[in-house]
Amino acid sequence: MGLLVAGMKLVPYPRGIYHSAFPNFGGPEDSVNCKRIRKFESLAGKKIVWAFFSNNWIEGIRFPGKEIKEISRCGAIPFVRLMARSTFIYGPDPVYTLGGIINGDFDQQLRKWAREARNYEGPLLAEFGVEMNGDWFPWSGYWNGAGETGGYGNPEFPDGPERFRDAYRHIIEIFRQEGAENITWFFHANADSFPEEEWNKIGNYYPGDNYIDWVGLSVYGAIFPDEKQDWEELSFREKFLKTYQQVKAFAPNKPLAVLEFGVIEDPRKPAWIRQAFDFIKQFPDIKAISWWQERWENEDGSFSDLRINSSQSSLKEYRTQVKSPLFKTTPLFNFPPGYRPR
Numbered sequence: 378m379g380l381l382v383a384g385m386k387l388v389p390y391p392r393g394i395y396h397s398a399f400p401n402f403g404g405p406e407d408s409v410n411c412k413r414i415r416k417f418e419s420l421a422g423k424k425i426v427w428a429f430f431s432n433n434w435i436e437g438i439r440f441p442g443k444e445i446k447e448i449s450r451c452g453a454i455p456f457v458r459l460m461a462r463s464t465f466i467y468g469p470d471p472v473y474t475l476g477g478i479i480n481g482d483f484d485q486q487l488r489k490w491a492r493e494a495r496n497y498e499g500p501l502l503a504e505f506g507v508e509m510n511g512d513w514f515p516w517s518g519y520w521n522g523a524g525e526t527g528g529y530g531n532p533e534f535p536d537g538p539e540r541f542r543d544a545y546r547h548i549i550e551i552f553r554q555e556g557a558e559n560i561t562w563f564f565h566a567n568a569d570s571f572p573e574e575e576w577n578k579i580g581n582y583y584p585g586d587n588y589i590d591w592v593g594l595s596v597y598g599a600i601f602p603d604e605k606q607d608w609e610e611l612s613f614r615e616k617f618l619k620t621y622q623q624v625k626a627f628a629p630n631k632p633l634a635v636l637e638f639g640v641i642e643d644p645r646k647p648a649w650i651r652q653a654f655d656f657i658k659q660f661p662d663i664k665a666i667s668w669w670q671e672r673w674e675n676e677d678g679s680f681s682d683l684r685i686n687s688s689q690s691s692l693k694e695y696r697t698q699v700k701s702p703l704f705k706t707t708p709l710f711n712f713p714p715g716y717r718p719r
Contacts, residue, residue, distance in 0.1 A: 385710035386590050387454070387502060387561040389632040389664035394657065396421075396704040397456070397667040399429035399637070401684070404673060405465075406431035406458070409444035411451035417670055420686050422696045424706040427454040427502055429636075429667060434461055434473055438486035440493035449499055454708060456502040456563075456667075459548070461516050470515035475540040476529075479547055487548060491555035500710060504563040504636075505548050508595055509541050510570040510579050516541060524576030538581035545584045564628075565593040565636050568616045579620065580627035591665075592624055592631045598640030598649050602679045608645055613638065613653035621662075634665035642687035647694040650685075654698035666704075668695075 389395070400417035402408045409430050418424050428448045432441050441457065448455040461473035477483060494501055505516075512519040518537025522528050529536045530543070549562060566579040583589070598611040609615075617635075624633060635657065640649045657663050672682040685695040 385500070385559070387500065388709050388711055390705055390709065392661075392703075393705040394663060394703055395426040395634070395665035395708070396423055396699055396706055397425045397427040397429070397453075397665060399667065399669045399671065400425070401670045401672075402428075402430050405433055407433055407441070407444065409441075409447050411447055414448065414451045414453055417685075420692060420696075421668075421699055423699045423704065425453055426665070426706060426708050427456040427667070429456045429458065431458045431460045434459075435463060435465075438483060438490055440490045442493060442497070445497060445499075445501065454500050454502055457504075458507055459503060459505040460514075461506065462514070467513065468515065469520040473515070475516060475521045475544040478544040479540065481547075484551060487551050488555055491552040491557040494552070494560060495555055495557040498559060500708070501560045502563060503560050504565045504593070505545050506541055507565045508567040509538075509582050510577050511567050512571050516544070518577055518582065519572070524574060535576035535581055538576065541582050542584050546588055549584065549588045561590045562588065563591045563593050563634070563636065564589045565595070566620070568594050568596045568620045579623055583627050586628065586631065589628070589631065591634055592628045593634040593636030593665075594620060594624070595637035596635050597638060597669075598653075599643070600639070600641055600681055600683065601675060602641065602681070605641075605643060608643070608649075611640075612649065614656045617656070617660075625662075632664040633662045634667065635663060636665075636667050637669045638666065639669040639671075639683035642682040642684075642691065646687065646691045650691060650694045650698065658701065658703055 398417050400413045402413060407430055414428050430444055445455040462470050463472035508514060509517050511517055518541055521540045522536025524535045526532050526535060530539045552560060564583060570577040596613055596617050599605055599608060604611065640646055657666060668685060670684050672680060672684050674680055686692040
């Protein structure tokens, strides 16, 4: 990208929103290919700042150097999702437990990852444990003690979130010890908590301002055909505002990103896109957006098509919205003294 950024952090525009995406890197989210980035940018009519992909630990904890270089070669910043799973089955992972991470069982592999990230020298964005307040990933609080309080740490704090928080802190501390200062760290929760209980509030998972650079949310509309009857309840505005006050309570000074958003194809999809962008453009705390570009088959044979090009009308609406100069395609890394971009 022609930038010397080692030791620098991605920072937001005072007035502007980064335009980014998961550009359809496949079901496991790791089939990184420059052509897919170019295709999304061509469809959107606008470049992206970062490209999401998953660093699955199925075959071990490894630095995804090939994928990172491919994204960088295509002119985007690699955004790496550290996915602590040895299998794709639903439930707790038999290998990469939060307790094991906290206890240092994987420190050797994590230190090697961190050193390779440091030696890469280019800008990297990263997150550990996406959507930890749901029940669909093995690192979620649900599978790691949930609301119990007597199994780990502070006896007055829910064990599931506390284990996640401490595991994330441990990872970042290792990366700092190895000098990987070219990484901007994100905390990424889901707009809805499952289950929706007091112990599962997203603030309970937050590692703290000393560890995290950005806070992000997944804010989806309907993503399965049987959710279509709840279309109004799944509006972007309603789901975002449901969680926003929680975020401002535990991280009032951190830049906020919509790290995943999208909705399935439906005659109402263009209106959902338009209403989402109307809200985003008027809400000054949102500093980045990242569309989830994917189509998949469900177990019942139905399809979920979240792509911006799921129909011509949906594509036209998305292109119209991101054409606004408010959506930025050039990243900023810290502010030079006295410089204030517009």
